[in-house]
Amino acid sequence: MRPLDDVRVLDFSTLLPGPFASLMMAEAGAHVVKVERPVRGDEMRSYEPKIGDDSVNFALLNAGKKSIAIDLKAPDSIARLRPLIKEADVVIEQFRPGVMDRLGLGYEAMKAINPKIIYCAVTGWGQNGPKAMIAAHDLNYLAESGILGLSADRTGAPIIPPVLIADLAAGAYPAMTNVLLALRKRDRTGEGSYLDISMGDNLLGLAYWGLGNGFAANDWPGGSDALVTGGSPRYQIYRTADNRYLAAAPIEDKFWDNFCTAIALPADMRSPDADWNTAIEAVGAIIASKTSTEWMSIFEGKDVCCSIVASLKDAVADPHVKARRLLDRKIAVDGRTIPAIPVPVSSIFRSAEQASPPSLGADTEAILSK
Incomplete structure (x- = not known):
C-alpha cells in the first residue's frame, strides 16, 4: 500500500515544475494521466540528449505516467475529458492565468463536474498582480x-x-506539498480546493535570513557581502594547490576553532573582530599552499565542515550514494535502463519496480474510450 494509491491525477503541465510534482505523486502511488497536445506533445520530449524517441529529460520526469494526446481547442475535447475530470482527485496545470478558463477547463468548470476536485495551478507570478501575465x-x-x-x-x-x-524549490515542491494538504483537508471536510502556486512568491521564503536582516535591522544583504553569500571566511570557497576547490563552512565557533587549528591560521585572523576580507585572503593563501588530497588528509577525523568540490560524475559515484541506494531504482526505455531521479519521496512509499515513460498518446484510446 502506497499512500497515494487511490489518488488520480490529471496533469496538463509541461516541461519541469508540474511534471516533477506529478512525478513525486506517481512515485507515491498516484495514477497520473499526462494530457498532451497531438503530434508534438510535451515540449520536453524534443530536448537533447535522447533515450529512445524522446529526450532523457522527459523520460526521467514522466516515468510511471500514462499519456493521452488531445487537442484542447477541439469542439469535443471537454466532452471527451469529462469522464476523466469526474473521477480525478487532482488536476495540475501551468498555463498563464486565464488560458484554462478560455478552454472551458478552468477551476469553476471542473468544479461543476467534480465538486471535490483539487485544482493546482502553477505559474511564475501567480493568478493576479501586475506581473501575472508576463512571460x-x-x-x-x-x-x-x-x-x-x-x-x-x-x-x-x-x-x-x-x-x-524556481521551477523545483518554488514550483514543484510547493505544488506537491499543497496538494497533500488539500487532500488532507478534503478527507476532513469533503471539499475540493483551488491552489494558486506562484514560483515568484515562493522564492522569497528561501531568502528568509536576508528578509530578517532587512526588516529587523535595515541591513539588506547584497551579493558576496553576507555570511552565506561569500562575505565571511567561515563560509567560503578556496582554491587548492592542484586547482581544485575547497568548500569551507565552519560557521559555528567550535567548527571554526577546529578549522583554524588544522590550517594553523594566525590568532589575529581567527578573531571575530578580524576584517572579513583580510581573513578570507589569509585563509585563501594557506589553502592554496597544499593540494586537495593533502587538505582532506589533514582534515580527516576533525569536525571542520569542509569538502572538496566534486563533479556531478564524481558525486554519483560516492560510496555514500551507493550505501543510501539513491540510484538503485531504474527506468526502462527501449531496452535500456538508467537510474531514476532520486525524488524526495521516502523509499518506504515507493515501488521497487522499474517504470517507463509513456510514448505520446500511448493511452489515448484505452483511457478516452471508456
Whole structure:
C-alpha cells in the first residue's frame, strides 16, 4: 500500500515544475494521466540528449505516467475529458492565468463536474498582480525575487545557478506539498480546493535570513557581502594547490576553532573582530599552499565542515550514494535502463519496480474510450 494509491491525477503541465510534482505523486502511488497536445506533445520530449524517441529529460520526469494526446481547442475535447475530470482527485496545470478558463477547463468548470476536485495551478507570478501575465523563466524569477542578487562572485557579478531553483524549490515542491494538504483537508471536510502556486512568491521564503536582516535591522544583504553569500571566511570557497576547490563552512565557533587549528591560521585572523576580507585572503593563501588530497588528509577525523568540490560524475559515484541506494531504482526505455531521479519521496512509499515513460498518446484510446 502506497499512500497515494487511490489518488488520480490529471496533469496538463509541461516541461519541469508540474511534471516533477506529478512525478513525486506517481512515485507515491498516484495514477497520473499526462494530457498532451497531438503530434508534438510535451515540449520536453524534443530536448537533447535522447533515450529512445524522446529526450532523457522527459523520460526521467514522466516515468510511471500514462499519456493521452488531445487537442484542447477541439469542439469535443471537454466532452471527451469529462469522464476523466469526474473521477480525478487532482488536476495540475501551468498555463498563464486565464488560458484554462478560455478552454472551458478552468477551476469553476471542473468544479461543476467534480465538486471535490483539487485544482493546482502553477505559474511564475501567480493568478493576479501586475506581473501575472508576463512571460518568464527560472532565471527571471530568481532575478526579480532578489535571489540572484544574493548569488554573486567577488566582483559583484551575479552567477547563473546550475539548478532550476524556481521551477523545483518554488514550483514543484510547493505544488506537491499543497496538494497533500488539500487532500488532507478534503478527507476532513469533503471539499475540493483551488491552489494558486506562484514560483515568484515562493522564492522569497528561501531568502528568509536576508528578509530578517532587512526588516529587523535595515541591513539588506547584497551579493558576496553576507555570511552565506561569500562575505565571511567561515563560509567560503578556496582554491587548492592542484586547482581544485575547497568548500569551507565552519560557521559555528567550535567548527571554526577546529578549522583554524588544522590550517594553523594566525590568532589575529581567527578573531571575530578580524576584517572579513583580510581573513578570507589569509585563509585563501594557506589553502592554496597544499593540494586537495593533502587538505582532506589533514582534515580527516576533525569536525571542520569542509569538502572538496566534486563533479556531478564524481558525486554519483560516492560510496555514500551507493550505501543510501539513491540510484538503485531504474527506468526502462527501449531496452535500456538508467537510474531514476532520486525524488524526495521516502523509499518506504515507493515501488521497487522499474517504470517507463509513456510514448505520446500511448493511452489515448484505452483511457478516452471508456
